[in-house]
Amino acid sequence: MFKFSVRLIKGLMQVTAWLQEQPVLTNLLYRISGPASYLPSRDLTVTWPRAEEHKDFSLPNSSWSQSMRNLYNKYMELSQQGSWIRLPSYNATVTHFTEQCPNSAKPQVTTRLFTRNLDVEGLGFEYVVFYNQAEQRTVCIFQAGPYLEGSHGLIHGGAIATIIDSTAGICAICTAGKVMTANLNINYRSPIVLGSTAEVQCRVDKIEDRKIFLSAEIRNVDGQVLHTEATILFVQV
């Protein structure tokens, strides 16, 4: 468990650090937020939250439906048998930066992971990811809150893409380290009702040099309804 958590965290930190080194992105940040909050990447200190100091969002909370809890319990039982591990999940990849601002105030840059950006439980993405190393697979148990609406009463396609990208991204990071999504191809087969529980299944299909090819499916809790199919390409960076 610890080994994979460390690997996942290292992968995310590497991606974050790499992003901050890209001049296009730092220029964009400058344009959006202005010079006072512009933080040149090479002067940043990036820290990863220590588990004991930060909330783990992948644990059950009162907004979780019984279906969500049942699936969670199923994979927790499998975890105890050793085949799966639950991956902890925090709300930021970068918790704070330390650098002197032009106005001498210590900057309080707060970024939030897109999927963990709401303070109230149950309104947005509620999910937990389990990883199976032997099979190079991840499973994400997912409950979409009312703030993820697209068509009336249904989950927005972009939210579906996000949870697929995240589930596949975690799988690719655990398998291959520092990666970026290069291609995400989705077929939406049937809508997902807001508030329902769904299961995202993702696996590595093949690895060719720096390219990691994955496929994913989203199904309802009993597996009978296929909601979404996707193929995803990650490239090691």
Ligand SMILES: CCCCCCCCCC(=O)SCCNC(=O)CCNC(=O)[C@H](O)C(C)(C)COP(=O)(O)OP(=O)(O)OC[C@H]1O[C@@H](n2cnc3c(N)ncnc32)[C@H](O)[C@@H]1OP(=O)(O)O
């Ligand atoms: C716990 C929290 C959750 C954590 C998980 C979250 C995961 C979320 C991850 C993301 O969403 S990342 C954000 C979205 N992605 C990006 O912004 C990436 C933007 N694109 C790039 O930065 C570059 O294009 C990329 C790093 C993907 C590749 O650039 P490179 O210069 O490193 O590689 P290159 O272009 O040389 O291509 C390497 C190989 O990949 C292939 N390739 C690259 N892009 C491709 C593409 N789009 N489609 C198909 N093949 C592609 C390319 O043909 C080539 O194949 P070959 O080696 O066989 O010649």
